[in-house]
Amino acid sequence: VGDFEDGSTNMRAKLYGxxxxxxxxxxxxxxxxxxxxxxxGANGTGKAVxxxxxxxxxxxxxxxxxxxxxxxxxxxxxxxxxxxxxxxYYKCPSNDKxxxxxxxxxxxxxxxxxxxxxxxxxCYNHFGADLSVTGDWAQKTFAFGDLKRGSGWGSPVTxxxxxxxxxxxxxxxxxxxxxNTAGSYDIDYWVDEVEFF
Numbered sequence: 001v002g003d004f005e006d007g008s009t010n011m012r013a014k015l016y017g018x019x020x021x022x023x024x025x026x027x028x029x030x031x032x033x034x035x036x037x038x039x040x041g042a043n044g045t046g047k048a049v050x051x052x053x054x055x056x057x058x059x060x061x062x063x064x065x066x067x068x069x070x071x072x073x074x075x076x077x078x079x080x081x082x083x084x085x086x087x088x089y090y091k092c093p094s095n096d097k098x099x100x101x102x103x104x105x106x107x108x109x110x111x112x113x114x115x116x117x118x119x120x121x122x123c124y125n126h127f128g129a130d131l132s133v134t135g136d137w138a139q140k141t142f143a144f145g146d147l148k149r150g151s152g153w154g155s156p157v158t159x160x161x162x163x164x165x166x167x168x169x170x171x172x173x174x175x176x177x178x179x180n181t182a183g184s185y186d187i188d189y190w191v192d193e194v195e196f197f
Contacts, residue, residue, distance in 0.1 A: 001194040004047045020074040029064020030055045042089035042137040048192035059182030066187045068174040081166040083196035085143040091190035098176035104128030107168040109157045125154025127162040
């Protein structure tokens with residue numbers, strides 16, 4: 001999916017079933033570093049994504065975040081049904097003060113219509129997994145069946161299991177936020193060597 005070695009924001013051209021995807025980074029509450037593809041990759045590789053800065057949360061239900069987003073396919077959903085899961089290297093030093101760190105895979109049913117999805121209420125509760133401080137690089141491996149939605153909120157998805165929606169992947173995302181708690185938070189995390197398996 002992406003190893004960032006060429007320094008560009010283009011996804012791997014040889015990604016099965018696509019080759020047209022792009023990487024984006026954005027901060028909805030603060031100023032994000034630029035460029036976000038920098039030297040110092042996992043396992044001695046040359047480059048990786050590094051997002052850092054100060055997140056400002058007003059506590060007004062805006063849920064600002066520092067997000068790395070991989071758009072898997074230009075112009076529509078990506079079919080990942082030939083794969084079993086996803087793995088990547090992740091580094092989150094202890095100076096990262098995010099209250100929520102999460103990897104997620106949005107699908108049409110969890111995205112609002114304004115973002116190309118079909119959700120009309122209770123959107124953005126994507127299938128995913130929480131992440132934690134790692135110190136150094138650590139490989140994270142998730143079978144698709146292990147990815148879950150947050151409990152207690154969000155519009156229903158039918159069928160309810162992620163494995164029933166593998167032909168509907170819109171993006172892959174890493175999101176650090178303050179869970180609507182007002183204040184300023186140092187954000188610092190890295191991602192590298194992203195692949196389906």
